[in-house]
Amino acid sequence: MINVVSNHLNNDSESAAGNYWQELKVPAMRLGIMYVAQAAFTFVYIHTLSCVGERMACQLRQDLFSAIVRQDIAFFDSHRTGELVNRLTTDVQDFKSSFKLCVSQGLRSITQTIGCMVSMYLISPPLTLYMATIVPVVIGVGSLLGKFLRNQSRAAQAQVAKSTAVCDEALSNIRTVRAFAMEEKEMELYAQELEKARIMQENLGMGIGLFQSGANLFLNGIVLGTVGIGGSLLSSGQIKPGDLMAFLVATQTIQRSLAQLSLLFGHYVRGTSAGSRVFEYIHLEPSIPLQGGKTIPFHSLFGQVEFKNVYFSYPTRQDQKVLKDFTLTLPAGKVVALVGSSGGGKSTVAALLERFYDTDSGEITIDGHNVKNLDPTWLRGRAIGFINQEPILFASSIIENIRYGKPSASDFEVMEAAKLANADDFIRSFPNGYATRVGERGVTISGGQKQRIAIARALLKNPSILILDEATSALDAESEKLVQDALDKVAAGRTVLIVAHRLSTIQNADIIAVVSKGTIAEVGTHKSLVDKRGLYWNLIRQQQQNHSSPSAGA
Numbered sequence: 001m002i003n004v005v006s007n008h009l010n011n012d013s014e015s016a017a018g019n020y021w022q023e024l025k026v027p028a029m030r031l032g033i034m035y036v037a038q039a040a041f042t043f044v045y046i047h048t049l050s051c052v053g054e055r056m057a058c059q060l061r062q063d064l065f066s067a068i069v070r071q072d073i074a075f076f077d078s079h080r081t082g083e084l085v086n087r088l089t090t091d092v093q094d095f096k097s098s099f100k101l102c103v104s105q106g107l108r109s110i111t112q113t114i115g116c117m118v119s120m121y122l123i124s125p126p127l128t129l130y131m132a133t134i135v136p137v138v139i140g141v142g143s144l145l146g147k148f149l150r151n152q153s154r155a156a157q158a159q160v161a162k163s164t165a166v167c168d169e170a171l172s173n174i175r176t177v178r179a180f181a182m183e184e185k186e187m188e189l190y191a192q193e194l195e196k197a198r199i200m201q202e203n204l205g206m207g208i209g210l211f212q213s214g215a216n217l218f219l220n221g222i223v224l225g226t227v228g229i230g231g232s233l234l235s236s237g238q239i240k241p242g243d244l245m246a247f248l249v250a251t252q253t254i255q256r257s258l259a260q261l262s263l264l265f266g267h268y269v270r271g272t273s274a275g276s277r278v279f280e281y282i283h284l285e286p287s288i289p290l291q292g293g294k295t296i297p298f299h300s301l302f303g304q305v306e307f308k309n310v311y312f313s314y315p316t317r318q319d320q321k322v323l324k325d326f327t328l329t330l331p332a333g334k335v336v337a338l339v340g341s342s343g344g345g346k347s348t349v350a351a352l353l354e355r356f357y358d359t360d361s362g363e364i365t366i367d368g369h370n371v372k373n374l375d376p377t378w379l380r381g382r383a384i385g386f387i388n389q390e391p392i393l394f395a396s397s398i399i400e401n402i403r404y405g406k407p408s409a410s411d412f413e414v415m416e417a418a419k420l421a422n423a424d425d426f427i428r429s430f431p432n433g434y435a436t437r438v439g440e441r442g443v444t445i446s447g448g449q450k451q452r453i454a455i456a457r458a459l460l461k462n463p464s465i466l467i468l469d470e471a472t473s474a475l476d477a478e479s480e481k482l483v484q485d486a487l488d489k490v491a492a493g494r495t496v497l498i499v500a501h502r503l504s505t506i507q508n509a510d511i512i513a514v515v516s517k518g519t520i521a522e523v524g525t526h527k528s529l530v531d532k533r534g535l536y537w538n539l540i541r542q543q544q545q546n547h548s549s550p551s552a553g554a
């Protein structure tokens with residue numbers, strides 16, 4: 001009996017469950033489809049936003065880097081590397097994060113607010129009008145405060161960049177820091193700059209916090225105001241209780257959305273000020289463009305250089321006239337050496353020929369063409385070779401460092417250039433030969449070896465005009481002979497401008513010009529200048545005394 005009842009009951013409950021399932025099947029499936037669609041939308045939305053953000057950051061970094069690299073040398077005289085790197089990294093990152101956050105959360109809050117406003121208007125136009133008059137006040141106050149906080153944010157970000165610059169400088173020059181036992185001092189300096197940044201960021205945080213708490217108070221006031229005005233409309237029968245309830249729910253949703261927006265405000269402030277720091281350089285036009293202008297065909301380029309009444313001050317130090325009425329001719333195919341006391345302006349002459357800067361007045365011509373009318377990329381990339389004898393090597397292989405002189409050069413051409421520069425033997429003596437990687441600043445090879453790699457690099461370019469900015473640091477006798485020998489080979493058949501610091505190396509120059517206080521004081525050959533017993537003769541005597549004094553003392 002019990003079994004029968006229980007079977008019956010079971011049959012009953014099974015059929016009830018069956019009916020129940022039949023009724024629920026369609027809505028449950030709809031709900032399931034909705035959940036899957038929601039998951040799919042969430043995925044598409046997050047993925048799309050992430051793609052847009054990353055592509056934007058990547059593009060911004062590319063644009064910013066190419067804008068920075070294009071800037072005048074004067075720009076780099078007044079901006080520290082660390083600050084520039086900070087814009088490329090931290091500022092772009094801040095801009096991207098704020099953009100993603102503001103778009104994802106801001107869009108939701110704004111659509112929620114608009115949607116609720118519409119339904120509120122449908123419920124009660126007078127109450128909605130009251131709401132609508134208050135929202136512009138919030139926006140107005142927000143914009144004013146936003147402007148103030150954006151300036152604060154910009155200042156704080158600039159300070160962060162300054163601290164990064166201190167850190168960058170110390171790490172880039174770690175050998176000097178170590179040699180002078182300045183680690184503690186550098187740590188202190190960095191800590192000081194960081195501390196300033198921390199205070200500025202905290203003040204900014206306080207400003208944003210004050211704005212948010214004020215906005216919250218204000219928004220809660222709106223809800224209270226709605227209750228008050230709604231109550232009076234209710235008592236006068238202008239609104240039904242159910243509608244007032246619905247209106248209040250919508251008001252609270254708006255309040256939550258606007259509170260969410262006020263939270264986003266801090267990110268918006270940081271993002272826009274980071275963005276303006278990024279775009280400031282992207283929109284900055286250099287005064288000396290990289291491209292544009294005439295080129296002289298290789299076969300008709302003789303390399304006669306003339307400086308005519310050149311006056312020049314560095315843009316960062318306008319009040320100091322570095323060159324004054326500087327006039328000098330470098331005949332085609334001849335070697336001209338600039339000598340003179342330190343700070344006289346010799347390296348400046350070389351920098352002007354490379355058009356790192358433009359003259360204030362006067363002109364510099366190559367085969368009669370003003371360098372201002374020549375294509376700067378052609379001028380620096382093809383016409384002029386620059387060998388700084390304290391060269392910087394890139395953190396890559398030796399072969400790539402030499403190929404920097406002509407990216408299209410074959411391995412054979414690179415090796416031929418290295419042979420001419422007396423570099424092939426020492427490069428092959430390394431276990432990895434030409435594939436040997438040199439350190440970040442080429443620190444894994446000696447000074448003389450670095451110089452010969454730099455000479456090979458310039459040789460590969462095969463320029464008509466060569467500038468040799470002589471090293472101030474002396475090499476040992478053997479190394480110096482190898483370097484000098486390589487230089488003699490590389491100089492043959494070209495117009496050469498030597499910025500000389502040691503007079504012993506330039507006695508055979510065709511012309512020696514003594515630069516003093518930004519002008520040519522004497523010019524002639526070694527013999528004629530020695531016979532003259534003037535400034536050049538004095539310089540030689542000074543150097544001889546300097547060289548002989550240590551041995552005299554010994």
Ligand SMILES: Nc1ncnc2c1ncn2[C@@H]1O[C@H](COP(=O)(O)OP(=O)(O)OP(=O)(O)O)[C@@H](O)[C@H]1O
Nearest residue numbers: 077314316317322341342343344345346347348349
């Ligand atoms: N980038 C720069 N910005 C501002 N002033 C500079 C810059 N480079 C050099 N100067 C200044 O210009 C003057 C000439 O410098 P320059 O390097 O041309 O002299 P130099 O004769 O080559 O000296 P040295 O023999 O010591 O290398 C110096 O007073 C120097 O301080």
